[in-house]
Amino acid sequence: MTDRRILSLWFPHLGADRLIRRNPLLGSVPLGVVQERNNMQVLSSLNSVALGYGLRVDQPVRDAHAMCEGLITRARSVQGEAGFLASVQRWAGKFSPWVAPEAEDGLVVDLTGCAHLFGGEEPLLEIVQQDCNDLGLAVRMGLADTRGAAWALARFAGQVAGSHRSGDAIDQEARATRSRAGKRRHWTRGGAAPVVTLGRDGSAHRIAAPGQMYSALGPLPIAALRLDAELTAQLARLGLRRISDLLGQPRAGLARRFGRGLVMRLDQAMGSAPEPVSPARPADHFAVRLTLPDPIGLEDDILAGLDRLLPQLCAGLERKGRGARRVRLQAFRSDHGIESIEVGLARPSHDPDRMRPLLALKLGEIDAGFGIDMLRLEVVQSEPIYTRSAVGHLEAGHAVNKRLAQNTALDDLIGRIGARVGLEAITRRHPASSHIPEKTSTVLAAAWSAPNSDDWPKPATPRPVLMWRPEPVGAPDTPQVPQVFRWRGQDLTRLRAIGPERIAPEWWLDDPDWRSGVRDYWVTDTADGQRLWLFYGHGGTMLSGWFCHGSYA
Secondary structure, three states: OOOOOEEEEEOOOHHHHHHHHHOHHHHHOOEEEEEEEOOEEEEEEEOHHHHOOOOOOOOEHHHHHHHOOOOEEEEOOHHHHHHHHHHHHHHHOOOOOOEEEEOOOEEEEEOOOOHHHHOOHHHHHHHHHHHHHHHOOOOEEEEEOOHHHHHHHHHHOOOOOOOOOOOOOHHHOOHHHHHHHHHHHHHHOOOOOOEEEEOOOOOEEEEOOOOOHHHHHOOOEHHHHOOOHHHHHHHHHOOOOEHHHHHOOOHHHHHHHHOHHHHHHHHHHHOOOOOOOOOOOOOOOOEEEEEEEEEEOOHHHHHHHHHHHHHHHHHHHHHOOEEEEEEEEEEEEOOOOEEEEEEEEEEEEOOHHHHHHHHHHOHHHOOOOOOEEEEEEEEEEEEEOOOOOOOOOHHHHHHHHHHHHHHHHHHHHHHHHHHHHOHHHOEEEEEOOOOOHHHOEEEEEHHHOOOOOOOOOOOOOOOOOEEEEEEEOEOOOOOOOOOEEEEOOEEEEEEEEEEEEEEOOOOOOOOHHHOOOOEEEEEEEEOOOOEEEEEEEOOOOOOOEEEEEEEOO
16 A cells, blocks of 8 residues: 545536526526437536436436426536636645546545645545635545545445345345355455545545545445446446455456456556546746836837847747747736737747737727836737748749748738737638539638638639629519519619529528529629529429529629
8 A cells, every 4th residue: 555645526516516606696596507418408417406306417408397397407518617627626736736637527636745734634625625615616525545446435425336126135146146245244344434524515525544445445336436337237237236346356257257447447446556646737828027117108118128028928939839829918007007908810920020010000009097117928829830841952942931931921911900800800711512602612710721722613604703692583483584574673684694504402401592492593694784693493492483693793
Protein backbone atom coordinates (compact mmCIF):
# COMPACT_ATOMS: atom_id res chain seq x y z
CA MET A 1 0.00 0.00 0.00
CA THR A 2 1.08 3.59 -0.63
CA ASP A 3 0.45 6.70 1.42
CA ARG A 4 -1.62 8.35 -1.32
CA ARG A 5 -5.02 9.81 -0.49
CA ILE A 6 -7.45 10.48 -3.33
CA LEU A 7 -10.66 12.50 -3.09
CA SER A 8 -13.43 11.94 -5.62
CA LEU A 9 -16.08 14.64 -6.03
CA TRP A 10 -19.31 13.71 -7.81
CA PHE A 11 -21.89 16.32 -8.74
CA PRO A 12 -24.98 14.22 -9.50
CA HIS A 13 -27.14 17.25 -10.46
CA LEU A 14 -24.50 19.26 -12.30
CA GLY A 15 -26.67 20.17 -15.30
CA ALA A 16 -29.67 21.20 -13.20
CA ASP A 17 -27.54 23.06 -10.64
CA ARG A 18 -25.93 25.05 -13.45
CA LEU A 19 -29.32 26.22 -14.71
CA ILE A 20 -30.54 27.03 -11.19
CA ARG A 21 -27.48 29.21 -10.60
CA ARG A 22 -28.46 31.23 -13.66
CA ASN A 23 -32.16 31.36 -12.71
CA PRO A 24 -32.79 30.71 -8.99
CA LEU A 25 -36.55 30.45 -9.59
CA LEU A 26 -35.98 27.05 -11.23
CA GLY A 27 -34.89 25.65 -7.86
CA SER A 28 -38.44 25.67 -6.49
CA VAL A 29 -40.03 23.74 -9.37
CA PRO A 30 -39.35 20.25 -10.76
CA LEU A 31 -36.59 20.75 -13.35
CA GLY A 32 -35.17 18.26 -15.82
CA VAL A 33 -32.33 18.63 -18.33
CA VAL A 34 -33.06 16.87 -21.61
CA GLN A 35 -30.66 15.42 -24.16
CA GLU A 36 -31.05 13.38 -27.34
CA ARG A 37 -29.92 9.76 -27.10
CA ASN A 38 -30.63 6.99 -29.62
CA ASN A 39 -33.31 9.10 -31.34
CA MET A 40 -35.11 9.57 -28.03
CA GLN A 41 -35.23 12.42 -25.54
CA VAL A 42 -34.13 11.38 -22.05
CA LEU A 43 -33.39 13.15 -18.79
CA SER A 44 -29.70 13.76 -18.14
CA SER A 45 -30.00 15.71 -14.88
CA LEU A 46 -32.69 16.51 -12.28
CA ASN A 47 -33.00 18.83 -9.33
CA SER A 48 -34.08 17.70 -5.86
CA VAL A 49 -37.71 18.72 -6.43
CA ALA A 50 -37.98 16.53 -9.52
CA LEU A 51 -36.36 13.63 -7.69
CA GLY A 52 -39.10 13.90 -5.08
CA TYR A 53 -41.64 12.94 -7.75
CA GLY A 54 -39.82 9.67 -8.39
CA LEU A 55 -38.13 10.77 -11.62
CA ARG A 56 -34.72 9.38 -12.48
CA VAL A 57 -31.85 10.09 -14.82
CA ASP A 58 -31.98 8.37 -18.26
CA GLN A 59 -35.76 8.22 -18.03
CA PRO A 60 -37.65 9.06 -21.26
CA VAL A 61 -39.13 12.55 -21.19
CA ARG A 62 -42.60 11.33 -22.13
CA ASP A 63 -42.67 9.03 -19.08
CA ALA A 64 -41.38 11.84 -16.86
CA HIS A 65 -44.18 14.18 -17.95
CA ALA A 66 -46.70 11.46 -17.23
CA MET A 67 -45.36 11.14 -13.66
CA CYS A 68 -44.91 14.88 -13.07
CA GLU A 69 -47.30 17.17 -14.91
CA GLY A 70 -45.51 20.36 -13.86
CA LEU A 71 -42.04 19.22 -14.97
CA ILE A 72 -40.03 22.00 -16.61
CA THR A 73 -37.44 20.85 -19.11
CA ARG A 74 -34.43 22.58 -20.61
CA ALA A 75 -32.15 21.38 -23.40
CA ARG A 76 -28.73 20.21 -22.31
CA SER A 77 -25.68 22.25 -23.26
CA VAL A 78 -22.65 19.97 -23.25
CA GLN A 79 -20.29 22.89 -23.84
CA GLY A 80 -21.92 24.90 -21.06
CA GLU A 81 -21.65 22.07 -18.56
CA ALA A 82 -18.01 21.47 -19.54
CA GLY A 83 -17.23 25.15 -18.99
CA PHE A 84 -19.03 25.10 -15.64
CA LEU A 85 -17.08 22.00 -14.55
CA ALA A 86 -13.84 23.75 -15.58
CA SER A 87 -14.77 26.65 -13.27
CA VAL A 88 -15.44 24.22 -10.42
CA GLN A 89 -12.08 22.59 -11.16
CA ARG A 90 -10.34 25.92 -10.62
CA TRP A 91 -12.13 26.23 -7.28
CA ALA A 92 -10.97 22.75 -6.24
CA GLY A 93 -7.38 23.87 -6.79
CA LYS A 94 -7.50 25.47 -3.32
CA PHE A 95 -7.23 22.00 -1.78
CA SER A 96 -4.50 20.52 -3.98
CA PRO A 97 -2.65 21.42 -7.19
CA TRP A 98 -3.46 17.97 -8.58
CA VAL A 99 -7.07 18.25 -9.78
CA ALA A 100 -8.44 16.54 -12.89
CA PRO A 101 -11.91 16.15 -14.40
CA GLU A 102 -13.56 12.75 -14.08
CA ALA A 103 -16.16 11.91 -16.73
CA GLU A 104 -18.66 14.74 -17.31
CA ASP A 105 -19.86 15.34 -13.77
CA GLY A 106 -16.98 14.76 -11.39
CA LEU A 107 -13.50 15.76 -10.24
CA VAL A 108 -10.66 13.78 -8.75
CA VAL A 109 -8.22 15.45 -6.31
CA ASP A 110 -4.91 14.02 -5.13
CA LEU A 111 -4.83 15.10 -1.46
CA THR A 112 -1.55 13.40 -0.62
CA GLY A 113 0.23 15.63 1.88
CA CYS A 114 -2.48 18.34 1.76
CA ALA A 115 -5.17 17.32 4.26
CA HIS A 116 -3.25 18.51 7.33
CA LEU A 117 -3.35 22.07 5.96
CA PHE A 118 -7.10 22.06 6.59
CA GLY A 119 -7.04 20.33 9.97
CA GLY A 120 -7.39 16.76 8.71
CA GLU A 121 -9.52 14.82 6.28
CA GLU A 122 -12.87 15.23 7.99
CA PRO A 123 -12.54 19.03 8.41
CA LEU A 124 -11.45 19.24 4.78
CA LEU A 125 -14.58 17.44 3.62
CA GLU A 126 -16.66 19.79 5.76
CA ILE A 127 -15.05 22.75 3.99
CA VAL A 128 -15.76 21.16 0.60
CA GLN A 129 -19.36 20.56 1.60
CA GLN A 130 -19.80 24.14 2.84
CA ASP A 131 -18.27 25.60 -0.33
CA CYS A 132 -20.52 23.46 -2.52
CA ASN A 133 -23.56 24.58 -0.51
CA ASP A 134 -22.54 28.19 -1.09
CA LEU A 135 -22.11 27.47 -4.81
CA GLY A 136 -25.49 25.76 -5.00
CA LEU A 137 -23.97 22.40 -5.93
CA ALA A 138 -25.05 18.98 -4.70
CA VAL A 139 -21.95 16.89 -4.10
CA ARG A 140 -21.03 13.40 -2.95
CA MET A 141 -17.50 12.62 -1.87
CA GLY A 142 -15.34 9.59 -1.41
CA LEU A 143 -11.84 9.52 0.09
CA ALA A 144 -9.56 6.49 -0.17
CA ASP A 145 -6.06 5.33 -1.03
CA THR A 146 -6.82 4.78 -4.72
CA ARG A 147 -8.68 6.62 -7.41
CA GLY A 148 -10.95 3.69 -8.15
CA ALA A 149 -11.89 3.23 -4.50
CA ALA A 150 -12.64 6.94 -4.05
CA TRP A 151 -14.82 6.89 -7.19
CA ALA A 152 -16.74 3.89 -5.88
CA LEU A 153 -17.31 5.39 -2.43
CA ALA A 154 -18.51 8.72 -3.84
CA ARG A 155 -21.12 7.11 -6.08
CA PHE A 156 -22.11 3.91 -4.25
CA ALA A 157 -21.56 4.61 -0.54
CA GLY A 158 -24.41 3.13 1.46
CA GLN A 159 -25.88 1.18 -1.47
CA VAL A 160 -26.61 -2.52 -1.15
CA ALA A 161 -25.99 -4.89 -4.04
CA GLY A 162 -29.35 -5.78 -5.52
CA SER A 163 -30.67 -8.70 -7.50
CA HIS A 164 -31.17 -8.83 -11.26
CA ARG A 165 -34.04 -11.31 -11.18
CA SER A 166 -37.14 -11.94 -9.16
CA GLY A 167 -36.76 -14.16 -6.07
CA ASP A 168 -33.00 -14.36 -6.49
CA ALA A 169 -31.43 -14.88 -3.05
CA ILE A 170 -28.38 -16.61 -1.66
CA ASP A 171 -30.58 -19.41 -0.29
CA GLN A 172 -31.71 -20.25 -3.82
CA GLU A 173 -28.21 -20.58 -5.23
CA ALA A 174 -26.21 -23.75 -5.51
CA ARG A 175 -24.72 -25.21 -2.33
CA ALA A 176 -21.19 -24.70 -3.61
CA THR A 177 -21.85 -21.01 -4.29
CA ARG A 178 -23.25 -20.55 -0.78
CA SER A 179 -20.21 -22.19 0.78
CA ARG A 180 -17.82 -19.98 -1.18
CA ALA A 181 -19.81 -16.91 -0.21
CA GLY A 182 -19.46 -17.87 3.47
CA LYS A 183 -15.70 -18.24 3.10
CA ARG A 184 -15.42 -14.82 1.48
CA ARG A 185 -17.04 -12.99 4.37
CA HIS A 186 -13.71 -12.65 6.15
CA TRP A 187 -12.85 -9.84 3.71
CA THR A 188 -15.49 -7.61 5.29
CA ARG A 189 -14.52 -8.37 8.87
CA GLY A 190 -11.85 -6.82 11.00
CA GLY A 191 -9.94 -3.57 10.57
CA ALA A 192 -11.16 -0.04 10.93
CA ALA A 193 -14.60 0.52 9.49
CA PRO A 194 -15.04 3.29 6.97
CA VAL A 195 -16.14 6.62 8.40
CA VAL A 196 -19.50 7.75 7.05
CA THR A 197 -20.65 11.36 7.34
CA LEU A 198 -23.82 12.98 6.06
CA GLY A 199 -24.06 16.18 4.08
CA ARG A 200 -26.84 18.70 4.40
CA ASP A 201 -28.74 17.01 1.59
CA GLY A 202 -28.61 13.73 3.45
CA SER A 203 -26.10 12.14 1.06
CA ALA A 204 -23.39 9.90 2.45
CA HIS A 205 -19.71 10.84 2.14
CA ARG A 206 -17.40 7.99 2.98
CA ILE A 207 -13.80 8.08 4.14
CA ALA A 208 -11.93 4.79 3.84
CA ALA A 209 -9.21 4.54 6.47
CA PRO A 210 -5.69 4.11 5.06
CA GLY A 211 -5.11 0.52 4.01
CA GLN A 212 -8.77 -0.48 4.45
CA MET A 213 -10.00 -0.65 0.85
CA TYR A 214 -11.07 -4.27 1.24
CA SER A 215 -13.47 -3.57 4.09
CA ALA A 216 -14.67 -0.33 2.51
CA LEU A 217 -15.37 -1.71 -0.98
CA GLY A 218 -16.44 -5.24 -0.11
CA PRO A 219 -20.14 -4.52 0.52
CA LEU A 220 -20.51 -2.28 -2.56
CA PRO A 221 -22.13 -3.46 -5.81
CA ILE A 222 -20.02 -4.75 -8.69
CA ALA A 223 -20.90 -1.60 -10.68
CA ALA A 224 -18.70 0.40 -8.30
CA LEU A 225 -15.69 -1.00 -10.16
CA ARG A 226 -16.55 1.23 -13.18
CA LEU A 227 -17.74 -1.71 -15.29
CA ASP A 228 -20.21 -1.47 -18.16
CA ALA A 229 -23.81 -2.49 -17.58
CA GLU A 230 -23.59 -5.64 -19.70
CA LEU A 231 -20.65 -7.06 -17.75
CA THR A 232 -22.29 -6.12 -14.45
CA ALA A 233 -25.47 -7.98 -15.41
CA GLN A 234 -23.46 -11.00 -16.56
CA LEU A 235 -21.64 -11.19 -13.22
CA ALA A 236 -24.91 -10.79 -11.31
CA ARG A 237 -26.46 -13.74 -13.15
CA LEU A 238 -23.59 -15.84 -11.81
CA GLY A 239 -24.25 -14.71 -8.22
CA LEU A 240 -21.36 -12.21 -8.14
CA ARG A 241 -23.08 -9.02 -7.04
CA ARG A 242 -20.70 -7.48 -4.51
CA ILE A 243 -17.05 -6.59 -4.84
CA SER A 244 -16.30 -9.00 -2.00
CA ASP A 245 -17.63 -11.82 -4.20
CA LEU A 246 -14.80 -11.13 -6.67
CA LEU A 247 -11.96 -10.74 -4.19
CA GLY A 248 -11.87 -14.45 -3.41
CA GLN A 249 -11.94 -15.56 -7.05
CA PRO A 250 -8.76 -16.58 -8.89
CA ARG A 251 -7.59 -13.76 -11.15
CA ALA A 252 -6.62 -16.01 -14.03
CA GLY A 253 -10.13 -17.46 -14.25
CA LEU A 254 -11.73 -14.02 -14.13
CA ALA A 255 -9.47 -12.70 -16.87
CA ARG A 256 -10.04 -15.76 -19.04
CA ARG A 257 -13.82 -15.59 -18.78
CA PHE A 258 -14.58 -11.87 -18.50
CA GLY A 259 -11.52 -10.24 -20.04
CA ARG A 260 -8.59 -8.36 -18.59
CA GLY A 261 -10.67 -5.21 -18.12
CA LEU A 262 -12.41 -6.63 -15.07
CA VAL A 263 -9.15 -7.64 -13.41
CA MET A 264 -7.57 -4.29 -14.24
CA ARG A 265 -10.45 -2.36 -12.63
CA LEU A 266 -10.26 -4.59 -9.56
CA ASP A 267 -6.51 -4.07 -9.24
CA GLN A 268 -6.87 -0.31 -9.69
CA ALA A 269 -9.46 -0.10 -6.93
CA MET A 270 -7.34 -2.18 -4.55
CA GLY A 271 -4.08 -0.39 -5.34
CA SER A 272 -2.32 -3.24 -7.17
CA ALA A 273 -2.32 -1.32 -10.47
CA PRO A 274 -1.29 2.35 -10.73
CA GLU A 275 -3.84 5.00 -11.74
CA PRO A 276 -2.29 8.46 -11.43
CA VAL A 277 -4.15 11.76 -11.31
CA SER A 278 -3.03 13.89 -14.25
CA PRO A 279 -4.38 17.44 -14.01
CA ALA A 280 -5.38 19.17 -17.21
CA ARG A 281 -2.75 21.46 -18.62
CA PRO A 282 -3.76 25.11 -18.14
CA ALA A 283 -4.63 26.94 -21.31
CA ASP A 284 -2.06 29.33 -22.72
CA HIS A 285 -2.80 32.91 -21.75
CA PHE A 286 -1.14 35.83 -23.46
CA ALA A 287 -1.39 39.31 -21.95
CA VAL A 288 0.96 42.21 -21.30
CA ARG A 289 0.45 45.54 -19.56
CA LEU A 290 2.14 48.91 -19.35
CA THR A 291 1.86 51.15 -16.27
CA LEU A 292 2.33 54.83 -17.11
CA PRO A 293 4.02 57.36 -14.80
CA ASP A 294 1.56 60.10 -15.84
CA PRO A 295 -1.95 59.84 -17.33
CA ILE A 296 -2.21 60.11 -21.11
CA GLY A 297 -5.12 61.03 -23.35
CA LEU A 298 -3.89 61.39 -26.94
CA GLU A 299 -4.17 58.68 -29.58
CA ASP A 300 -0.50 59.14 -30.47
CA ASP A 301 0.44 58.38 -26.85
CA ILE A 302 -1.70 55.21 -26.89
CA LEU A 303 -0.05 54.16 -30.17
CA ALA A 304 3.35 54.68 -28.58
CA GLY A 305 2.27 52.40 -25.76
CA LEU A 306 1.06 49.82 -28.27
CA ASP A 307 4.46 49.92 -29.98
CA ARG A 308 5.99 48.79 -26.69
CA LEU A 309 3.35 46.18 -25.86
CA LEU A 310 2.87 44.47 -29.23
CA PRO A 311 6.44 43.12 -29.63
CA GLN A 312 6.28 41.57 -26.14
CA LEU A 313 2.90 40.01 -26.82
CA CYS A 314 3.90 38.65 -30.23
CA ALA A 315 7.16 37.25 -28.86
CA GLY A 316 5.18 35.17 -26.36
CA LEU A 317 2.84 33.96 -29.11
CA GLU A 318 5.77 32.99 -31.32
CA ARG A 319 7.47 31.03 -28.55
CA LYS A 320 4.31 28.94 -28.13
CA GLY A 321 3.77 28.55 -31.88
CA ARG A 322 0.41 30.32 -31.79
CA GLY A 323 -1.17 33.28 -33.50
CA ALA A 324 -3.74 35.77 -32.29
CA ARG A 325 -7.24 35.69 -33.77
CA ARG A 326 -8.84 38.27 -31.49
CA VAL A 327 -6.97 40.94 -29.53
CA ARG A 328 -8.38 43.18 -26.81
CA LEU A 329 -6.90 46.49 -25.66
CA GLN A 330 -7.98 47.76 -22.24
CA ALA A 331 -7.31 51.32 -21.12
CA PHE A 332 -7.54 51.85 -17.35
CA ARG A 333 -8.48 55.43 -16.56
CA SER A 334 -7.43 57.43 -13.53
CA ASP A 335 -11.07 57.59 -12.38
CA HIS A 336 -11.09 53.75 -12.15
CA GLY A 337 -13.06 53.37 -15.37
CA ILE A 338 -12.04 50.87 -18.04
CA GLU A 339 -12.30 51.45 -21.79
CA SER A 340 -11.97 48.42 -24.07
CA ILE A 341 -11.70 47.76 -27.80
CA GLU A 342 -11.43 44.41 -29.56
CA VAL A 343 -10.33 43.52 -33.08
CA GLY A 344 -10.22 40.30 -35.08
CA LEU A 345 -7.72 39.03 -37.63
CA ALA A 346 -8.62 37.17 -40.80
CA ARG A 347 -5.75 34.74 -40.17
CA PRO A 348 -3.94 33.92 -36.92
CA SER A 349 -0.73 35.88 -36.70
CA HIS A 350 2.03 36.87 -34.31
CA ASP A 351 3.21 39.78 -36.44
CA PRO A 352 2.92 43.18 -34.68
CA ASP A 353 2.63 44.99 -38.02
CA ARG A 354 -0.63 43.16 -38.76
CA MET A 355 -2.24 43.95 -35.40
CA ARG A 356 -1.23 47.60 -35.02
CA PRO A 357 -3.30 49.02 -37.95
CA LEU A 358 -6.43 47.21 -36.77
CA LEU A 359 -6.10 48.55 -33.23
CA ALA A 360 -5.32 52.03 -34.54
CA LEU A 361 -8.62 52.06 -36.46
CA LYS A 362 -10.60 51.71 -33.22
CA LEU A 363 -8.65 54.00 -30.92
CA GLY A 364 -11.23 56.72 -31.52
CA GLU A 365 -13.76 54.65 -29.53
CA ILE A 366 -11.72 55.02 -26.34
CA ASP A 367 -12.83 57.83 -24.02
CA ALA A 368 -9.72 58.85 -22.10
CA GLY A 369 -11.69 60.86 -19.52
CA PHE A 370 -9.27 62.43 -17.04
CA GLY A 371 -6.41 60.34 -18.40
CA ILE A 372 -5.23 56.75 -18.86
CA ASP A 373 -2.67 55.41 -16.43
CA MET A 374 -2.37 51.79 -17.58
CA LEU A 375 -2.71 49.85 -20.85
CA ARG A 376 -3.34 46.11 -21.04
CA LEU A 377 -3.16 44.06 -24.24
CA GLU A 378 -4.66 40.56 -24.20
CA VAL A 379 -5.15 37.78 -26.73
CA VAL A 380 -8.78 36.72 -26.43
CA GLN A 381 -8.57 33.89 -28.98
CA SER A 382 -5.51 32.19 -30.40
CA GLU A 383 -4.83 29.36 -32.82
CA PRO A 384 -1.73 27.31 -33.64
CA ILE A 385 0.50 28.49 -36.47
CA TYR A 386 2.53 26.03 -38.51
CA THR A 387 5.70 27.24 -40.14
CA ARG A 388 5.61 27.03 -43.94
CA SER A 389 8.73 26.90 -46.05
CA ALA A 390 9.08 26.81 -49.83
CA VAL A 391 10.94 23.86 -51.36
CA GLY A 392 12.09 23.30 -54.93
CA HIS A 393 14.03 25.34 -57.46
CA LEU A 394 14.43 29.08 -57.27
CA GLU A 395 11.58 30.04 -59.59
CA ALA A 396 9.11 27.82 -57.74
CA GLY A 397 10.19 29.36 -54.46
CA HIS A 398 9.58 32.87 -55.78
CA ALA A 399 6.13 31.85 -57.03
CA VAL A 400 5.19 30.33 -53.69
CA ASN A 401 6.45 33.36 -51.76
CA LYS A 402 4.57 35.70 -54.08
CA ARG A 403 1.37 33.73 -53.55
CA LEU A 404 1.83 33.74 -49.79
CA ALA A 405 2.41 37.50 -49.88
CA GLN A 406 -0.78 37.98 -51.88
CA ASN A 407 -2.73 35.90 -49.38
CA THR A 408 -1.30 37.99 -46.55
CA ALA A 409 -2.35 41.20 -48.27
CA LEU A 410 -5.87 39.85 -48.74
CA ASP A 411 -6.03 38.78 -45.11
CA ASP A 412 -4.90 42.24 -44.01
CA LEU A 413 -7.61 43.82 -46.16
CA ILE A 414 -10.27 41.51 -44.68
CA GLY A 415 -9.05 42.36 -41.19
CA ARG A 416 -9.20 46.11 -41.79
CA ILE A 417 -12.69 45.99 -43.29
CA GLY A 418 -13.78 43.61 -40.55
CA ALA A 419 -12.62 46.10 -37.92
CA ARG A 420 -15.24 48.47 -39.32
CA VAL A 421 -18.18 46.26 -40.25
CA GLY A 422 -17.37 43.01 -38.42
CA LEU A 423 -15.61 39.93 -39.73
CA GLU A 424 -18.90 38.04 -39.97
CA ALA A 425 -20.15 40.51 -42.61
CA ILE A 426 -17.37 39.57 -45.06
CA THR A 427 -18.20 36.35 -46.86
CA ARG A 428 -17.07 34.28 -49.82
CA ARG A 429 -18.73 31.52 -51.80
CA HIS A 430 -17.56 27.97 -52.32
CA PRO A 431 -19.07 25.48 -54.77
CA ALA A 432 -21.45 22.89 -53.36
CA SER A 433 -22.51 19.52 -54.74
CA SER A 434 -26.16 19.97 -55.67
CA HIS A 435 -28.21 20.17 -58.85
CA ILE A 436 -30.62 22.64 -57.24
CA PRO A 437 -29.74 26.10 -58.61
CA GLU A 438 -29.83 27.98 -55.30
CA LYS A 439 -27.81 25.26 -53.55
CA THR A 440 -24.84 25.11 -55.93
CA SER A 441 -22.81 27.40 -53.65
CA THR A 442 -22.19 27.78 -49.92
CA VAL A 443 -21.66 31.10 -48.18
CA LEU A 444 -18.68 31.04 -45.78
CA ALA A 445 -17.12 33.69 -43.57
CA ALA A 446 -14.02 34.95 -45.36
CA ALA A 447 -12.01 35.22 -42.13
CA TRP A 448 -12.53 31.55 -41.27
CA SER A 449 -12.21 29.97 -44.70
CA ALA A 450 -9.65 29.72 -47.50
CA PRO A 451 -10.30 30.77 -51.10
CA ASN A 452 -11.71 28.08 -53.34
CA SER A 453 -8.92 26.33 -55.25
CA ASP A 454 -11.10 24.02 -57.40
CA ASP A 455 -12.90 24.84 -60.61
CA TRP A 456 -16.52 25.85 -60.35
CA PRO A 457 -18.93 23.37 -61.95
CA LYS A 458 -20.38 24.65 -65.23
CA PRO A 459 -24.02 23.69 -65.88
CA ALA A 460 -25.29 23.12 -69.39
CA THR A 461 -27.33 26.33 -69.21
CA PRO A 462 -25.72 29.42 -67.63
CA ARG A 463 -27.30 30.46 -64.37
CA PRO A 464 -28.64 34.01 -63.89
CA VAL A 465 -26.61 36.66 -62.09
CA LEU A 466 -29.45 37.47 -59.68
CA MET A 467 -31.58 34.78 -58.07
CA TRP A 468 -34.46 35.04 -55.62
CA ARG A 469 -37.23 32.89 -54.25
CA PRO A 470 -39.68 31.89 -57.02
CA GLU A 471 -42.20 34.66 -57.71
CA PRO A 472 -45.59 33.94 -59.37
CA VAL A 473 -46.02 34.95 -63.00
CA GLY A 474 -49.43 35.78 -64.44
CA ALA A 475 -49.72 33.45 -67.43
CA PRO A 476 -51.94 30.61 -68.68
CA ASP A 477 -51.45 27.38 -66.75
CA THR A 478 -49.96 25.41 -69.64
CA PRO A 479 -46.42 24.10 -70.23
CA GLN A 480 -46.11 26.28 -73.35
CA VAL A 481 -44.01 29.42 -72.88
CA PRO A 482 -46.48 32.36 -72.73
CA GLN A 483 -46.28 35.06 -75.37
CA VAL A 484 -47.59 37.69 -72.96
CA PHE A 485 -47.29 37.48 -69.16
CA ARG A 486 -47.42 39.72 -66.09
CA TRP A 487 -44.68 39.87 -63.46
CA ARG A 488 -44.06 42.42 -60.68
CA GLY A 489 -46.85 44.63 -62.02
CA GLN A 490 -45.39 44.68 -65.54
CA ASP A 491 -47.03 43.43 -68.72
CA LEU A 492 -44.19 41.76 -70.64
CA THR A 493 -44.00 40.34 -74.16
CA ARG A 494 -41.77 37.40 -75.04
CA LEU A 495 -39.31 37.85 -77.89
CA ARG A 496 -37.33 34.63 -77.53
CA ALA A 497 -37.20 31.63 -75.19
CA ILE A 498 -34.35 29.10 -74.85
CA GLY A 499 -35.06 25.77 -73.23
CA PRO A 500 -36.40 23.83 -71.59
CA GLU A 501 -34.02 22.57 -68.87
CA ARG A 502 -35.78 20.13 -66.57
CA ILE A 503 -34.71 20.09 -62.89
CA ALA A 504 -36.26 17.71 -60.37
CA PRO A 505 -36.42 18.43 -56.62
CA GLU A 506 -34.38 16.53 -54.04
CA TRP A 507 -36.84 13.81 -53.14
CA TRP A 508 -35.02 13.03 -49.88
CA LEU A 509 -35.56 16.60 -48.57
CA ASP A 510 -38.77 18.57 -48.00
CA ASP A 511 -37.96 22.04 -49.28
CA PRO A 512 -40.97 24.41 -49.19
CA ASP A 513 -39.69 26.24 -52.29
CA TRP A 514 -39.61 22.99 -54.29
CA ARG A 515 -43.04 21.60 -53.52
CA SER A 516 -44.10 22.58 -57.04
CA GLY A 517 -42.54 19.34 -58.28
CA VAL A 518 -40.50 18.97 -61.47
CA ARG A 519 -39.63 22.28 -63.15
CA ASP A 520 -39.00 23.21 -66.79
CA TYR A 521 -36.72 26.27 -66.95
CA TRP A 522 -36.67 28.74 -69.88
CA VAL A 523 -34.28 31.63 -70.56
CA THR A 524 -36.76 34.27 -71.71
CA ASP A 525 -35.99 37.57 -73.47
CA THR A 526 -38.67 40.28 -73.28
CA ALA A 527 -39.46 43.21 -75.56
CA ASP A 528 -38.18 45.77 -73.03
CA GLY A 529 -34.71 44.20 -72.91
CA GLN A 530 -34.97 41.99 -69.83
CA ARG A 531 -33.68 38.42 -69.74
CA LEU A 532 -35.56 36.39 -67.13
CA TRP A 533 -35.31 32.83 -65.87
CA LEU A 534 -38.81 31.42 -65.91
CA PHE A 535 -39.96 27.93 -65.05
CA TYR A 536 -43.16 25.97 -65.20
CA GLY A 537 -43.90 23.88 -62.11
CA HIS A 538 -45.72 20.64 -62.81
CA GLY A 539 -47.62 20.63 -59.54
CA GLY A 540 -46.17 18.21 -56.99
CA THR A 541 -47.90 18.97 -53.68
CA MET A 542 -48.81 22.48 -54.90
CA LEU A 543 -50.70 23.99 -57.82
CA SER A 544 -48.88 24.10 -61.13
CA GLY A 545 -48.03 27.37 -62.86
CA TRP A 546 -45.35 29.78 -64.08
CA PHE A 547 -42.75 31.41 -61.81
CA CYS A 548 -39.74 33.71 -62.18
CA HIS A 549 -36.57 32.54 -60.43
CA GLY A 550 -33.92 35.05 -61.52
CA SER A 551 -32.60 37.66 -63.93
CA TYR A 552 -29.54 37.72 -66.18
CA ALA A 553 -29.21 41.51 -66.03
